Amino acid sequence: MHKAMKKILFIIGSLRKASFNRQLAQEVEQMLGNRATVDYLDYADVPLINQDIEFPAPEAVKRAREKVAASDALWIFSPEYNYSYPGHLKNLIDWLSRPLIEGDRQSPLAINDKKVALSGAGGSAATAKCREKLTELLTLPFIHADVMIEPQSGISLNKEAWTEGRMLLSDEQKALLKLQVDAFLDYIG
Numbered sequence: 001m002h003k004a005m006k007k008i009l010f011i012i013g014s015l016r017k018a019s020f021n022r023q024l025a026q027e028v029e030q031m032l033g034n035r036a037t038v039d040y041l042d043y044a045d046v047p048l049i050n051q052d053i054e055f056p057a058p059e060a061v062k063r064a065r066e067k068v069a070a071s072d073a074l075w076i077f078s079p080e081y082n083y084s085y086p087g088h089l090k091n092l093i094d095w096l097s098r099p100l101i102e103g104d105r106q107s108p109l110a111i112n113d114k115k116v117a118l119s120g121a122g123g124s125a126a127t128a129k130c131r132e133k134l135t136e137l138l139t140l141p142f143i144h145a146d147v148m149i150e151p152q153s154g155i156s157l158n159k160e161a162w163t164e165g166r167m168l169l170s171d172e173q174k175a176l177l178k179l180q181v182d183a184f185l186d187y188i189g
C-alpha cells in the first residue's frame with residue numbers, strides 16, 4: 001500500500017515579492033516533485049502580537065494556526081536580518097507559541113513536535129546566524145518543534161543575483177539542496 005503523501009507547509013521569512021528566499025522555496029518545491037504536497041503560508045496580514053487582542057485570536061492568526069496544524073511538516077526559508085531572523089517571522093512564531101484558550105498551558109499547540117527544515121539565502125555567511133537563532137527559538141520548551149539540525153542549506157548569493165535580482169544556483173548549491181530534500185523526506189517519514 002502507498003504511504004499517504006506528506007504535506008509540507010513552506011514559510012518564507014521575507015515579505016518581498018521578488019524574494020530570493022521565495023525563489024529558493026520554489027526550487028525546493030520542484031525538487032520535491034510528487035514526493036510531497038507543498039503549500040505556502042501567507043501570513044503578511046498577521047498582526048503584531050499584542051496580549052490585548054490575543055483572545056479570541058484574530059482571523060489571520062487562526063488561519064495561520066490551522067494551516068500549521070494541517071501540515072505534517074514545516075520548511076522555513078528565511079533571510080537573515082542583522083544576524084538574526086526577521087521580526088515578522090518572530091512575530092508569527094510568537095503567535096504560534098501562545099495557548100488557544102486563555103491560561104491553558106496544557107493543550108498541545110500546532111507547532112509542538114512539528115518537524116521543521118531550515119534554509120536561507122543571503123550574504124556571505126549564508127544565513128548561518130539566522131538559522132542558528134531560529135533553531136534556538138523553535139526548540140524552546142513552549143514551542144518544542146522538532147528541527148532537523150542537519151543538513152540545512154545556506155545559500156550565499158553571488159554578485160549576479162544581487163545585480164539581477166534572480167537567484168541562479170551553482171551545481172554545488174543544487175547538490176546541497178537535493179541532499180536536504182532527501183534527508184527531510186526521510187525525517188518526516
Ligand SMILES: Cc1cc2nc3c(=O)[nH]c(=O)nc-3n(C[C@H](O)[C@H](O)[C@H](O)COP(=O)(O)O)c2cc1C
Nearest residue numbers: 014016019020021022079080081082083122123124
Ligand atoms: C533589515 C535588514 C537586515 C539585513 N541584515 C543582513 C544580515 O545580517 N545578513 C545577511 O546576509 N543579509 C542581510 N540583509 C540583506 C538580505 O540578505 C537581503 O536583503 C536579501 O535579499 C533578503 O532576502 P529576500 O531576497 O528573500 O527578501 C539584510 C537586509 C535587511 C532588509
